[in-house]
Amino acid sequence: IKRIGVLTSGGDAPGMNAGIRAVVRASVYYKMTPLGIRHGYDGFINNEIHKMDAGSVKHIIHQGGTILKSARSMEFKTDKGMQKAWKNVQKHNLDAMVVIGGDGTFKGAMEFGKKFDFPIVGIPGTIDNDIYGTDFTVGFDTAVNTVVEAVDKIRDTATSHNRLFFVEVMGRDAGFIAMYSGIGAGAEEILIPEKDRGIEQLFESLERTSKRRKSSRLVVVAEGDKNGNVYDLEEQVKERFGDRYETKVTILGHVQRGGRPSCTDRVLASRLGVAAVEALKDGKRGVMVGVRNRKVEFTDLEQATKRNPEMDKELMRVANIISI
Numbered sequence: 493i494k495r496i497g498v499l500t501s502g503g504d505a506p507g508m509n510a511g512i513r514a515v516v517r518a519s520v521y522y523k524m525t526p527l528g529i530r531h532g533y534d535g536f537i538n539n540e541i542h543k544m545d546a547g548s549v550k551h552i553i554h555q556g557g558t559i560l561k562s563a564r565s566m567e568f569k570t571d572k573g574m575q576k577a578w579k580n581v582q583k584h585n586l587d588a589m590v591v592i593g594g595d596g597t598f599k600g601a602m603e604f605g606k607k608f609d610f611p612i613v614g615i616p617g618t619i620d621n622d623i624y625g626t627d628f629t630v631g632f633d634t635a636v637n638t639v640v641e642a643v644d645k646i647r648d649t650a651t652s653h654n655r656l657f658f659v660e661v662m663g664r665d666a667g668f669i670a671m672y673s674g675i676g677a678g679a680e681e682i683l684i685p686e687k688d689r690g691i692e693q694l695f696e697s698l699e700r701t702s703k704r705r706k707s708s709r710l711v712v713v714a715e716g717d718k719n720g721n722v723y724d725l726e727e728q729v730k731e732r733f734g735d736r737y738e739t740k741v742t743i744l745g746h747v748q749r750g751g752r753p754s755c756t757d758r759v760l761a762s763r764l765g766v767a768a769v770e771a772l773k774d775g776k777r778g779v780m781v782g783v784r785n786r787k788v789e790f791t792d793l794e795q796a797t798k799r800n801p802e803m804d805k806e807l808m809r810v811a812n813i814i815s816i
């Protein structure tokens with residue numbers, strides 16, 4: 493393998509730059525030529541491909557977002573789009589590619605790799621942590637720290653006014669961000685799609701905390717929760733309890749996607765970037781590199797796109813015990 497392409501695709505995540513940097517530097521280290529592909533699969537189709545070197549990734553490890561830009565490409569889902577991208581592979585003599593992204597990115601990589609018998613290795617980069625085959629995805633740690641910082645601030649004002657806050661966090665249909673940040677910020681309730689305990693559970697918990705005369709209550713809600721969005725929840729609580737609680741809603745939104753990556757994300761992305769290049773060098777293809785139990789491991793892209801089916805049961809148990 494002489495020429496390796498690298499792209500970031502799907503929702504950006506803090507630490508993607510550290511991943512790009514590691515892929516580029518490892519390629520140079522092993523005497524290969526790295527090529528950056530801009531705007532994810534859209535740029536792959538539209539020939540936004542340029543040579544990179546060790547210097548082109550200087551001073552980016554601490555930056556959020558992705559210097560290669562990202563996209564959620566619709567065209568790459570079509571045969572025509574893939575054919576155009578394949579022409580660019582030939583034009584630039586690409587021998588292999590590293591893709592950094594989430595399950596949509598991996599699905600595209602898997603299909604393209606099979607269709608043209610082209611070696612691709614994936615690096616899990618998404619704030620959602622919803623990828624099978626790695627304990628953590630690049631960006632998750634930074635995102636949950638951003639959420640905890642925000643929720644701590646909400647706690648201050650909630651306590652000053654004796655208010656009940658519903659805080660919606662991202663995660664698409666996964667509850668990892670909600671569960672981790674909820675535990676970390678000491679939320680009274682955490683609502684996640686993986687374990688729908690029904691609205692009655694929330695009512696019960698509010699009754700319980702009322703008896704303890706709490707001065708504030710925080711309910712962290714994953715955006716994919718099945719009891720409705722945060723406004724629906726607020727409405728249901730009002731219907732049930734009348735004006736017993738003064739309620740407020742905060743949707744954290746895209747603030748969760750940005751910011752300087754944490755050291756944990758930088759180190760994870762650096763390890764995975766090097767591992768991805770070494771995997772291609774060793775003849776691996778169609779796999780995702782992840783870290784499990786502190787060791788680099790490989791998972792078939794097909795399996796990696798199957799999201800973690802169950803939220804960590806132990807975490808749920810802990811959350812239940814400590815929120816009494």
Ligand code: F6P
Nearest residue numbers: 503594618619620662663664749
């Ligand atoms: O996958 C990352 C993520 O931030 C999800 O948590 C969220 O549901 C989605 O992307 C939002 O996507 P967009 O930025 O395209 O609105």
